Amino acid sequence: xxxxxxxxxxxxxxxxxxxxxxxxxxxxxxxxxxxxxxxxxxxxxxxxxxxxxxxxxxxxxxxxxxxxxxxxxxxxxxxxxxxxxxxxxxxxxxxxxxxxxxxxxxxxxxxxxxxxxxxxxxxxxxxxxxxxxxxxxxxxxxxxxxxxxxxxxxxxxxxxxxxxxxxxxxxxxxxxxxxxxxxxxxxxxxxxxxxxxxxxxxxxxxxxxxxxxxxxxxxxxxxxxxxxxxxxxxxxxxxxxxxxxxxxxxxxxxxxxxxxxxxxxxxxxxxxxxxxxxxxxxxxxxxxxxxxxxxxxxxxxxxxxxxxxxxxxxxxxxxxxxxxxxxxxxxxxxxxxxxxxxxxxxxxxxxxxxxxxxxxxxxxxxxxxxxxxxxxxxxxxxxxxxxxxxxxxxxxxxxxxxxxxxxxxxxxxxxxxxxxxxxxxxxxxxxxxxxxxxxxxxxxxxxxxxxxxxxxxxxxxxxxxxxxxxxxxxxxxxxxxxxxxxxxxxxxxxxxxxxxxxxxxxxxxxxxxxxxxxxxxxxxxxxxxxxxxxxxxxxxxxxxxxxxxxxxxxxxxxxxxxxxxxxxxxxxxxxxxxxxxxxxxxxx
Amino acid sequence: xxxxxxxxxxxxxxxxxxxxxxxxxxxxxxxxxxxxxxxxxxxxxxxxxxxxxxxxxxxxxxxxxxxxxxxxxxxxxxxxxxxxxxxxxxxxxxxxxxxxxxxxxxxxxxxxxxxxxxxxxxxxxxxxxxxxxxxxxxxxxxxxxxxxxxxxxxxxxxxxxxxxxxxxxxxxxxxxxxxxxxxxxxxxxxxxxxxxxxxxxxxxxxxxxxxxxxxxxxxxxxxxxxxxxxxxxxxxxxxxxxxxxxxxxxxxxxxxxxxxxxxxxxxxxxxxxxxxxxxxxxxxxxxxxxxxxxxxxxxxxxxxxxxxxxxxxxxxxxxxxxxxxxxxxxxxxxxxxxxxxxxxxx
Numbered sequence: 015x016x017x018x019x020x021x022x023x024x025x026x027x028x029x030x031x032x033x034x035x036x037x038x039x040x041x042x043x044x045x046x047x048x049x050x051x052x053x054x055x056x057x058x059x060x061x062x063x064x065x066x067x068x069x070x071x072x073x074x075x076x077x078x079x080x081x082x083x084x085x086x087x088x089x090x091x092x093x094x095x096x097x098x099x100x101x102x103x104x105x106x107x108x109x110x111x112x113x114x115x116x117x118x119x120x121x122x123x124x125x126x127x128x129x130x131x132x133x134x135x136x137x138x139x140x141x142x143x144x145x146x147x148x149x150x151x152x153x154x155x156x157x158x159x160x161x162x163x164x165x166x167x168x169x170x171x172x173x174x175x176x177x178x179x180x181x182x183x184x185x186x187x188x189x190x191x192x193x194x195x196x197x198x199x200x201x202x203x204x205x206x207x208x209x210x211x212x213x214x215x216x217x218x219x220x221x222x223x224x225x226x227x228x229x230x231x232x233x234x235x236x237x238x239x240x241x242x243x244x245x246x247x248x249x250x251x252x253x254x255x256x257x258x259x260x261x262x263x264x265x266x267x268x269x270x271x272x273x274x275x276x277x278x279x280x281x282x283x284x285x286x287x288x289x290x291x292x293x294x295x296x297x298x299x300x301x302x303x304x305x306x307x308x309x310x311x312x313x314x315x316x317x318x319x320x321x322x323x324x325x326x327x328x329x330x331x332x333x334x335x336x337x338x339x340x341x342x343x344x345x346x347x348x349x350x351x352x353x354x355x356x357x358x359x360x361x362x363x364x365x366x367x368x369x370x371x372x373x374x375x376x377x378x379x380x381x382x383x384x385x386x387x388x389x390x391x392x393x394x395x396x397x398x399x400x401x402x403x404x405x406x407x408x409x410x411x412x413x414x415x416x417x418x419x420x421x422x423x424x425x426x427x428x429x430x431x432x433x434x435x436x437x438x439x440x441x442x443x444x445x446x447x448x449x450x451x452x453x454x455x456x457x458x459x460x461x462x463x464x465x466x467x468x469x470x471x472x473x474x475x476x477x478x479x480x481x482x483x484x485x486x487x488x489x490x491x492x493x494x495x496x497x498x499x500x501x502x503x504x505x506x507x508x509x510x511x512x513x514x515x516x517x518x519x520x521x522x523x524x525x526x527x528x529x530x531x532x533x534x535x536x537x538x539x540x541x542x543x544x545x546x547x548x549x550x551x552x553x554x555x556x557x558x559x560x561x562x563x564x565x566x567x568x569x570x571x572x573x574x575x576x577x578x579x580x581x582x583x584x585x586x587x588x589x590x591x592x593x594x595x596x597x598x599x600x601x602x
Numbered sequence: 603x604x605x606x607x608x609x610x611x612x613x614x615x616x617x618x619x620x621x622x623x624x625x626x627x628x629x630x631x632x633x634x635x636x637x638x639x640x641x642x643x644x645x646x647x648x649x650x651x652x653x654x655x656x657x658x659x660x661x662x663x664x665x666x667x668x669x670x671x672x673x674x675x676x677x678x679x680x681x682x683x684x685x686x687x688x689x690x691x692x693x694x695x696x697x698x699x700x701x702x703x704x705x706x707x708x709x710x711x712x713x714x715x716x717x718x719x720x721x722x723x724x725x726x727x728x729x730x731x732x733x734x735x736x737x738x739x740x741x742x743x744x745x746x747x748x749x750x751x752x753x754x755x756x757x758x759x760x761x762x763x764x765x766x767x768x769x770x771x772x773x774x775x776x777x778x779x780x781x782x783x784x785x786x787x788x789x790x791x792x793x794x795x796x797x798x799x800x801x802x803x804x805x806x807x808x809x810x811x812x813x814x815x816x817x818x819x820x821x822x823x824x825x826x827x828x829x830x831x832x833x834x835x836x837x838x839x840x841x842x843x844x845x846x847x848x849x850x851x852x853x854x855x856x857x858x859x860x861x862x863x864x865x866x867x868x869x870x871x872x873x874x875x876x877x878x879x880x881x882x883x884x885x886x887x888x889x890x891x892x893x894x895x896x897x898x899x900x901x902x903x904x905x906x907x908x909x910x911x912x913x914x915x916x917x918x919x920x921x922x923x924x925x926x927x928x929x930x931x932x933x934x935x936x937x938x939x940x941x942x943x944x945x946x947x948x
Contacts, residue, residue, distance in 0.1 A: 068754055115935045122639060122753055123934055126890055130930030133883065133923065141920040254761050261758060297772050305766030309744050309759050316755070 016330050029175045033168045042171050046239055048272075048279050049174035053232035055259045055271040056181050057225030062257065063265025064189060065221045066201030067121055070253040071112070071128030074135045075226040077248025078105045079233025081139060084151040084243045094157055098234045102227055109226035113219040124222070132250045139245040150244030157238045166239055174235060178272065181228060184466035186268045191465035192458045192477060195448055197221055199441055206439035209401060210517065211427035211456035220462065258308050264318025273320045278304075331495050332447065336475035336482070342457045345430055345518055347550045348379040348414060354521050354552045360399050360409030360419075362392075369395045371576040372409065377521065382543060382553040384563045384584075387573035388597055393556045394436050396573070397525055400554075401433050402426040414520065428456050432519035434510035436526050436556075442499025446490065446509055449498045450481040453516030484512040487545075489538050503530035508539070521552045528559045540566050564588065572596070606794035611912040617801045617870075619908020620808035621863045625885020626892065626900035627815065628859040633894050634832035635852045636845075637753045638745060641760040644882020645767040646860025648875060649733045651868035652771070653861075655780030657725040662716045664774025665732050666709045672739040673705035679742060701742070705735045722785065730861050737857030738850035740767075745853075746846055764879070771875035779877075782868030804866045811862065812901070815855075828852060884911070884926060891933050903933075 032045065054076050062068045082101035086092045092100075112131055116123040140148045157164040157173070164170055188194050196217055199207040204214040237243050255278070263274020285300035293299060311318065348354055359372040370392045377383050385393050398404040400411055402423035411419045418426050432453065440449045454477050460470035485491055488508045493501070498509060507527055514522055528536050536559065543553060543566050557563050563570065564584040572579040572587060574596040580587065587593050625643055632640040649665055656663035681698030685691065708731045715728065744763045748755060786799030819825040830838040831848040839845055860882075867873070867881065888907050892899025907926060914925040 062754070066752075066754060068757065112931075115931060115938050118938045119934070122757065122894075123890075123937075125639070125757060126886075127930060127934050129883070130887065130927040133880075134925075134927040137921070137923040137927070141924070254765065257758060257761060258765075293773055295776070297777060299769055299773065301765045302769030302773070305762045305764065305769060308762030308765065312751070312755055312759055312762070313747060 017327055018330065021327075026179070029172070029179075033172050033175075039167065042167055044279065044283075046166075046171050046174050048275050049171070049178045050232050050235045050239065051256070051259065051279070052178050052272050052275045053181055053235070054229045055256050055263070055275050056178075056185055056268065057228030058256055058260040059263075059265055059268055059271045060185060060188075060197075060221050060228075061225040062260055063267070063270065064201070065197055065218065067117075067218060067222065068125050068257065069128040069222065069225065070125055070250060070257065071132045071135075072225065072229045072256045073248045073250070073253035074128070074132040075105050075109065075229035076233035076236065076252075077135060077139060077243075077245070078108060079230030080237040080243045080248065081145060081151070081233075083234045084154045084237045085145065087155050087238075088151055088153060094155065094234070094238050098231070101230050101234050105226050105230035106223060109223050110219070113222040117215060117218045117222065128253070129250065132253045136245050136249045139248065146244075148245060150242060152242045154237050154241045154243065156241060166241070170239060174239075177231070177235070181231075182268050182272065187468050188462060188465045189268070191470050191474065192451070192455060192460060193217070193462050193465050195441075195444065195452050196455060198444060199452060202439070202441060205403065206435065207452075208422065208424045209403070209427055209433055209435075210452055210513070211424045212452075213424055224462070255304070258304055260318075261308060261311055262318055264320030264324070266317055267320040267324055269324075270318050270320040273323075274318065277319060332445070332478075334478075334482075334494075336479040339472070339475035339479045342454065342476050342480050342518070345520070347520055348552075350380045350550055352379045352414075353377075354379050354381075354414055355400070355554070356410075356412040357396075357400065358410045358412070360396070360411060361407045362395055362399055362404060363407045369576050370399060371578075373571075373573065373578050375571045375578075375581055377552045377554060379520070379552055380547055380550050381568050382547055382555060382566055384555045384557065384567035384570045385573065386557070386560075386563060386570055386587075387579070390575070391573040392576040393573055394525060395576075397433065397523055397554075397556060401431060401523060427517065430518070430520040431523065432514035432517040432521075433523040434507065434514055434525055434527060438503070438506045438510060440498050440506065440509060440513075442497070444498055445494065446485065446496050446498050446501070447478060447481050447494040449509060450485055450512045450516055451477045453484075453513035454480050454518075457516075457518060480516055481512070484515040485509075487515070488512050488542055489535075504532065504535055507531065508535070511539075511542070515546075519551065521554065522546065523554045525556050526558065527555070528557055528562050536562055607916070609795045611916055612909065613795060613797060613801060615909035615912030616905060617804050617908070618911060619905035620804050621867050621881070622885045622888050622907050623901050623904035624808055624811060624859050624863050624866075625882055626888030626904045627812070627897055628856040629886055629889035630892060630894060630897055630900050631815075631828075632852055632856050633889070635828050636741075636745065636749070636756070636849045638756045639753070639760055639894075640853075640856060641757075641882070641886075642740070642764040642767050643856060643860055643885060644878030644880065645764065645771060646733055646736065646857045646878070647864040647867065647881050648771055648775075648873060648878030649736065649767075650729055650861030650864025651782060651873040651877075652775045652780055652864075652875070653729045653732055654725055654865055654868060655782050655873070656775070657712075657716060657729065658722075658783065660717055660719050662713050663732075664776075665729075666712050668770055668774045669705050669732060669735055669739075670709050672736065672743065673702050676739045676742040677701040701739075705739065708732055708735055722783065726785075726865050729865060730858060733861030733864070734854055734858040737853035737855070740857075741849045741853040745849060749845060749849060768876050768879065771878075775875050777875065779872040779874040780868075781872045782865075784869040800866075800869050807862065807866060811859065824851065880923070887926065887930050887933075890930055893937055 054072050058072055079101040082104050083094060083097040086097045086100060087094055112127055116127040139145050145151060156166065189198065196207065196212045199212065200214060200217060207214050259274035259278045260271060262277060264270030282300050285303055289299035290296045353376060355377040357373060357375050359374050360370060361372050362370040373396055385396065387393055399406055402421050406419050410417060413429055413431060458473050458477055460473050464470045482494060485494060488511055490505065490508055490512065501509065507530060511524065511527055528539055531539060540562060546553060555567060567584055569581065570584055570587045571581045572593050579592055579596055580590055628643055629640055632638055653663040653665045677698040680701045681694045684694040684697045712728055712732060740763060744759055748759060784800045785803050788799035790797040819829055827843045828848055828851065830843055831845055835845050884907055885904065888904035889900045891903025910929060911922060911926050915922045
């Protein structure tokens with residue numbers, strides 16, 4: 015049994031002991047509050063620590079859950095179990111509106127929108143007669159199960175603790191899954207994720223919704239634990255405090271939520287006693303400590319308290335258990351000689367600058383075409399035009415008979431076009447294997463719920479098997495479990511190729527794959543490229559290593575200053591005076 | 603509602619809107635130059651109003667002690683950084699002293715002048731100097747070493763600074779609220795409208811400040827340097843514009859604008875240690891209407907916020923804040939539809 019499992023078992027044991035032993039009621043109550051807040055903070059861990067977005071509205075969603083249940087159980091006599099679902103539904107609807115409006119724009123609009131939303135909801139709760147204004151709603155029924163009252167004590171604590179454990183573990187499961195890898199890719203920009211066919215906007219809205227649902231659940235528990243609600247614990251101040259707890263505990267770790275809430279609550283209890291004595295007046299002075307602490311943490315320990323613990327625990331290596339997993343389905347490939355890509359006078363203007371000036375070429379199945387030219391010739395821009403990263407000014411691109419100009423890059427990726435990047439884009443804190451599995455995203459189907467319930471293991475094994483196969487093919491089979499961020503540059507480029515191959519592409523676009531490779535590795539790369547060609551995959555290659563280009567390419571397209579200089583076989587290009595002049599200048 | 607009430611509400615809205623405009627401009631300024639979403643802007647408003655209020659009573663305002671405390675911390679940080687990089691004791695002391703000079707000087711003057719009950723105008727000037735001195739110190743202590751962090755981290759730092767400054771406000775000013783005397787008690791009647799002298803002062807000061815800001819950005823080298831930093835930090839650094847001094851200058855300006863807003867708003871409402879937050883956030887809504895990038899947008903947004911707030915307080919006074927802060931959602935929807943899909947800021 016690993017130390018992490020032992021820790022989890024110890025936690026479960028501690029929870030049971032706390033509930034059974036004669037612990038003072040005060041502590042049971044405290045622990046209930048800690049558990050309830052942890053659920054809300056778990057949502058923020060997913061949203062902020064993992065997804066790189068943030069929200070000040072978490073407390074407001076706690077309020078939505080709490081008030082919905084409070085109002086409907088008191089005024090309509092509904093069962094709390096029914097109002098739980100209603101609260102979740104209302105939360106989902108409001109979060110969907112907020113997320114849909116703001117997440118299409120850059121990251122800082124979500125916190126702004128949730129700031130406004132949190133403030134207005136607070137004042138709304140405090141001024142509506144139906145919700146009891148600032149006095150709130152009293153006499154909320156407690157939870158009961160088949161007529162048996164659960165009360166506010168130990169049994170309630172067991173329910174809270176079970177929900178916290180379930181929430182934390184299921185979030186951990188989610189992060190270690192196909193969708194989880196997609197979520198973890200959001201923080202480092204959407205360009206790479208979209209090129210892997212991942213609909214990033216949907217995932218951003220998704221984690222915002224999930225975070226809000228966690229908050230709503232926390233609010234429901236709060237209402238039926240406290241038996242009364244008023245607006246103050248759902249104000250913007252608390253929304254900020256949840257953020258503080260997440261950062262303090264370690265926003266990048268699911269266990270950071272529990273750690274952050276526990277430390278904050280214990281600290282707040284002490285400070286609320288000590289500080290007023292020290293200052294000689296009553297007031298909530300602990301905010302000073304929290305504020306200063308928040309800045310200091312971000313400066314000196316940005317990964318939070320849990321990071322200190324996590325770093326000392328041995329990291330369990332993923333068990334290779336996919337040896338006998340069935341292979342993923344393959345998409346039908348074009349027959350040899352079929353037209354795969356048809357680029358028809360594409361043009362890109364940035365203001366007055368013509369970066370790509372009416373370039374045309376074709377690629378047939380099983381062909382390697384090199385796109386070469388001096389620096390600044392517009393090769394990478396052409397790449398971006400074909401893959402949908404940039405919009406065309408004019409022209410058309412047809413991929414396997416379908417027009418693809420104007421489609422977003424994720425749709426183009428789903429049609430069977432995979433690419434690598436000139437500047438390597440990967441998730442440094444994921445393993446090599448996980449990074450490569452990201453490429454197979456479009457070949458899996460299991461969603462968030464399946465991942466949280468661990469019902470996706472069969473598909474995961476298939477994905478990892480494919481990732482391992484592609485890594486072995488490019489000679490990286492020994493490095494499956496290395497952290498991707500620790501790889502040297504050349505291997506990072508190879509990783510990108512393996513990732514692209516995982517997508518089962520018909521056309522592979524490689525942007526300077528040999529840069530930073532040593533001679534042996536280059537020769538291996540040539541072998542891989544030839545092997546791929548043999549399998550009927552077409553390749554478009556941008557590369558500065560002329561030996562490699564001349565050795566492996568069937569045809570070359572030469573660009574200079576955005577225009578097409580010539581197209582021909584490597585031999586023709588080598589003999590062209592125009593190409594020589596472009597690279598070396600002319601004699602005067 | 604008849605015409606005269608509408609007129610009164612309109613004047614009221616524009617008066618408050620002028621203050622929100624100042625705060626909105628400060629928010630845009632800080633965001634464009636430093637990428638910081640500056641939540642604590644409202645705390646400078648509180649500090650400005652309360653400092654003047656306490657000067658009025660003839661006592662030394664708590665601002666002084668807080669300023670000296672922050673200056674000491676900033677000097678220590680500055681000296682230590684210098685020592686670590688250059689290992690020159692004398693230079694370290696010199697750079698630490700540079701941080702101390704202005705805050706200590708203005709504190710001394712305040713301590714000396716406070717019991718003398720000097721004129722209101724002089725007290726106001728003193729207040730502006732005191733609160734402005736906070737800006738660079740806050741930048742030095744909270745933001746400077748994180749200047750290259752992601753804007754998400756900077757936002758969370760802002761939240762921390764807001765917490766700390768509000769709590770410190772409680773310690774140094776107490777929980778009591780103050781209402782400042784009016785700068786000008788005159789009243790003007792224009793047909794059905796009555797215009798208070800304070801409203802006139804608010805309007806004129808805001809206008810003057812906006813013109814001064816415009817001149818600063820258009821005509822002065824420092825202003826142009828700030829604009830350059832806003833457009834491209836790395837580029838600005840390459841041509842010798844320090845993004846650190848740009849940050850300090852920006853926060854000094856934000857503090858100045860905040861303090862001025864506090865002076866202006868002080869006579870119209872009772873200010874408590876935590877009042878600034880809401881006032882600042884309304885400036886914030888204005889800045890968001892301007893897309894956090896456009897000064898004229900923020901200006902118009904602020905007037906809109908002021909007017910909506912005034913009419914809302916007439917029709918549904920309990921829901922005034924709800925209406926103002928919900929306004930942010932349709933605005934964001936509009937921004938999202940018009941600017942949508944430009945979601946890549948990495």
